[in-house]
Amino acid sequence: MPKASPFSLEGETALVTGASRGLGRAMAIAIAEAGANVVCVSSQRGGAADTAAAIRELGREAWELAADLSVREAVESLAEDAEEVGGQIGILVNNAGTIRRSSAIDYSLDDWDYVLRTNLDSAFILSQRIGRSMVTRRRGKIINVASLLSFSGGITVPAYTASKHAIAGLTKALANEWAKDGVQVNAIAPGYFRTDNTEALRQDVKRSAQILERIPAGRWGEPEDLIGAVVFLASQASNYVNGHVLVVDGGWLAR
Numbered sequence: 001m002p003k004a005s006p007f008s009l010e011g012e013t014a015l016v017t018g019a020s021r022g023l024g025r026a027m028a029i030a031i032a033e034a035g036a037n038v039v040c041v042s043s044q045r046g047g048a049a050d051t052a053a054a055i056r057e058l059g060r061e062a063w064e065l066a067a068d069l070s071v072r073e074a075v076e077s078l079a080e081d082a083e084e085v086g087g088q089i090g091i092l093v094n095n096a097g098t099i100r101r102s103s104a105i106d107y108s109l110d111d112w113d114y115v116l117r118t119n120l121d122s123a124f125i126l127s128q129r130i131g132r133s134m135v136t137r138r139r140g141k142i143i144n145v146a147s148l149l150s151f152s153g154g155i156t157v158p159a160y161t162a163s164k165h166a167i168a169g170l171t172k173a174l175a176n177e178w179a180k181d182g183v184q185v186n187a188i189a190p191g192y193f194r195t196d197n198t199e200a201l202r203q204d205v206k207r208s209a210q211i212l213e214r215i216p217a218g219r220w221g222e223p224e225d226l227i228g229a230v231v232f233l234a235s236q237a238s239n240y241v242n243g244h245v246l247v248v249d250g251g252w253l254a255r
Contacts, residue, residue: 006235006236006237007034007231007232007235007236007237008034008035008235008236009031009034009035009036009091009231009234009235010035010036011035011036012035012036012037012090012091012234013036013037013038013039013086013087013088013089013090013091014028014031014036014037014038014039014089014090014091014092014093014234015038015039015041015082015086015089015091015092015093015126015130016028016031016038016039016040016041016093016095017041017069017093017094017095017096017122017126018041018042018043018095018096018097019038019040019041019042019048019051019095020040020042020043020044020047020048020050020051021051021195021196022193022195022196022197022223023095023145023190023193023195023223023226024051024093024095024096025048025050025051025054025223026223026224026226026227027093027095027223027226027227027230028040028048028051028055028093029051029054029055029058030226030227030230030231031091031093031230031231031234032054032055032058032060032062033058033227034231034234034235035060036060036090036091036234037055037060037061037062037086038052038055038060038061038062038063039062039063039065039082039085039086039089040052040055040062040063040064040065041064041065041066041067041078041082041096042064042065042066043066043067043068043069043096044066045066046064046066047064047066048064048065048066049064052064061086063082063085063086065078065081065082065085069096069117069118069122070098070114070117070118070122071117072117072121072125075121075122075125075126076125076129078126079125079126079129079130080129082130083130083133088133088137089130089133089134089140090134090139090140090141091140091141091142091143091234092126092127092130092131092140092141092142092143093143093145093230093234094122094123094126094127094142094143094144094145094167095145096118096119096122097118097119097145097160097163097197098114098115098118098119098160098197099115099157099160099197100114100115100157100159100160101156101157101200102156103156104156104158107158107159111159112158112159114159115159115160115163116159116162116163116166119160119163119164119167120163120166120167120170123144123167123170124170127142127144127170127174127185130142131174131178131183131185134178134181134183135178135181135183137182138181138182138183139182139183140182140183140184141183141184141186141233141234141235141238142174142183142184142185142186143186143187143188143230143233143234144167144170144171144185144186144187144188145167145187145188145189145190146164146167146168146171146187146188146189146245147160147164147167147189147190148189148190148191148192148247148249148252148253149161149164149165150164150165150167150168150187150189150245151168151189151253167187168187168189168245171185171186171187171243171244171245172243174243175242175243176243179242179243184233184238184239184241184242185242185243186233186238186241186242186243186244186245186246187244187245187246188226188229188230188233188245188246188248189245189246189247189248189249190221190226190248190249191215191221191247191248191249191250191252191253192211192215192220192221192249192250192252193220193221193222193223193225193226194220194221194222194223195223198220202220214252214255215249215250215251215252215255216250216251216252216254216255217250217251218250219250221248221249221250225248225250226248229246229248232246233246
């Protein structure tokens with residue numbers, strides 16, 4: 001019998017948050033193309049319908065769930081619902097996130113709390129809840145979505161920056177505890193991609209030009225540019241990769 005590819009995800013079930021569009025949709029479909037079934041999570045009921053339909057067209061199973069990730073109780077319920085519909089979750093992708101822009105001196109505490117709860121608290125709660133069964137089985141993959149702002153400060157996005165620095169730290173902290181139990185916890189740090197979160201930057205002619213000038217690849221990233229990274233970190237090919245933040249940025253940090 002031919003040896004299975006170390007990148008195959010056959011027989012696995014993944015949970016992907018923020019799967020309705022952009023990076024989350026691309027990663028959910030990539031995981032399905034590699035062989036896994038996928039629980040697709042959106043903030044709105046029916047928001048991930050198109051993603052789930054695309055996955056089913058590939059011959060994989062897909063389920064849609066909705067949850068407000070800024071509400072801790074909703075996140076806890078999401079973990080239970082995901083295991084109820086999809087069974088054993090072997091891959092968790094904490095992708096969902098939000099951003100609110102304002103100068104630090106005027107940044108409201110409501111915005112601060114909302115961004116931190118959505119971007120950071122939800123990732124920890126889902127990792128803890130899903131990770132508990134992974135540790136028991138001594139097998140699993142958790143992929144957090146970090147950012148270039150896990151390494152730098154940004155401008156007018158203090159809460160987003162704080163959350164993404166924390167995501168990088170959380171990734172390492174969980175890897176330190178769970179690597180011995182066969183669970184790999186890593187992160188992907190996308191660079192400047194064409195998504196809803198970067199629309200304001202792309203509409204700013206001056207800022208957009210500054211960004212492009214620094215990217216050696218000479219272009220904004222497209223969601224499909226994350227396919228290789230997410231499949232690698234979700235597969236057996238990354239079994240000895242722990243606590244790593246994989247930057248996919250067209251060379252931005254290298255400049």
